[in-house]
Amino acid sequence: MAPNSFRLLFAGLAVVALLPGCDIKVDDGNVSLGVSHGRASDEWVRSYTLPKGGSFEIANQNGEIVVKRGESSEVKVTAHREVSAGSDEEAQTRLKNLKMREEVTPDRVFIEAQSGDSFQRVGFVEGLAVRYEVEVPDGLTATFKTMNGTVRLDGVNGRITAGTTNGNVTGNGITGAVQGSSVNGSVSVNFDEVSGEVQLTTVNGAVRVELPPSADVELHATTVNGSVSVDDKLALADRLDNRSGFGRPTNVSGRLNKGGARLTLQTTNGPVRVSAQGGAGQDDDERDERGRRGRRGRPPGQF
Numbered sequence: 001m002a003p004n005s006f007r008l009l010f011a012g013l014a015v016v017a018l019l020p021g022c023d024i025k026v027d028d029g030n031v032s033l034g035v036s037h038g039r040a041s042d043e044w045v046r047s048y049t050l051p052k053g054g055s056f057e058i059a060n061q062n063g064e065i066v067v068k069r070g071e072s073s074e075v076k077v078t079a080h081r082e083v084s085a086g087s088d089e090e091a092q093t094r095l096k097n098l099k100m101r102e103e104v105t106p107d108r109v110f111i112e113a114q115s116g117d118s119f120q121r122v123g124f125v126e127g128l129a130v131r132y133e134v135e136v137p138d139g140l141t142a143t144f145k146t147m148n149g150t151v152r153l154d155g156v157n158g159r160i161t162a163g164t165t166n167g168n169v170t171g172n173g174i175t176g177a178v179q180g181s182s183v184n185g186s187v188s189v190n191f192d193e194v195s196g197e198v199q200l201t202t203v204n205g206a207v208r209v210e211l212p213p214s215a216d217v218e219l220h221a222t223t224v225n226g227s228v229s230v231d232d233k234l235a236l237a238d239r240l241d242n243r244s245g246f247g248r249p250t251n252v253s254g255r256l257n258k259g260g261a262r263l264t265l266q267t268t269n270g271p272v273r274v275s276a277q278g279g280a281g282q283d284d285d286e287r288d289e290r291g292r293r294g295r296r297g298r299p300p301g302q303f
Helices: 003-017 088-097 282-295
Strands: 022-027 030-035 038-049 055-062 065-069 074-085 099-105 108-114 128-136 141-148 151-154 157-166 169-181 187-193 198-204 207-211 217-225 228-230 237-243 249-256 261-269 272-276
Touching (some): 055 128, 151 157, 207 217, 207 261, 217 228, 228 249
Parallel strands (some): 141 157, 228 272
Antiparallel strands (some): 074 128, 217 249, 237 249
16 A cells, blocks of 8 residues: 555544544554444542642543533532443443542542553544543632543633643633643633633634633734734734735734733634624634635635
């Protein structure tokens, strides 16, 4: 098989491997796909007490992480675990043997599903998905990372790191400092208040932010293949623009109100949108942008 053909095949298999119930087998260079017919699932539930400023972290391979602001002082975790295999009996056995790694100290908690060798195949975690639902109190330093899935933040207030490789990072009603990142997906956060440093980055996707007009931030927004737009309602002062050869802003910096917290937004392939809360829909902005590129005779993403 030619090298280019092999790379294309492997890329296709990487996508297929993310689909539920798909198994990959490689034997002397021959690749075959199989479908798992067995399923087993359960819930793993824990709660932890951490001091304000304590550290909480989840590392995931396949599955979504949903985080919301808790009503109590405890961190509450529910892990919805699902295993697929050739039969229900095999899936039940593998689920029974699935271990959850917990590192717990008075001021730090780390959680990760230990898939083990029985779940590993061709570099992928096979037949295992864990969806986490987490409630966190205010004031924690919290990290949520997954390889394949979305990270969703709702109303959280603290020092938050959220990252994924294949999926989106979204946040609604956020207060505090945030680092959000993706490789293949968008990063979109709506802030109620910006009270710390914010860095939102992706490689292939859009970066979108909604800010209250009263926010005090120093904005630095950059894209390589795309454009940067800032809502006029935000009245960005000391604005500096760098433009592409086609006249569109690809780098915008400036001060909103008194300045202060640094807001860094960056993507390689996609737009950056900074809007005032309650402003025009960003999806409309992106459709307009695609339309303008189309009218110039270029496909989206090619400049």
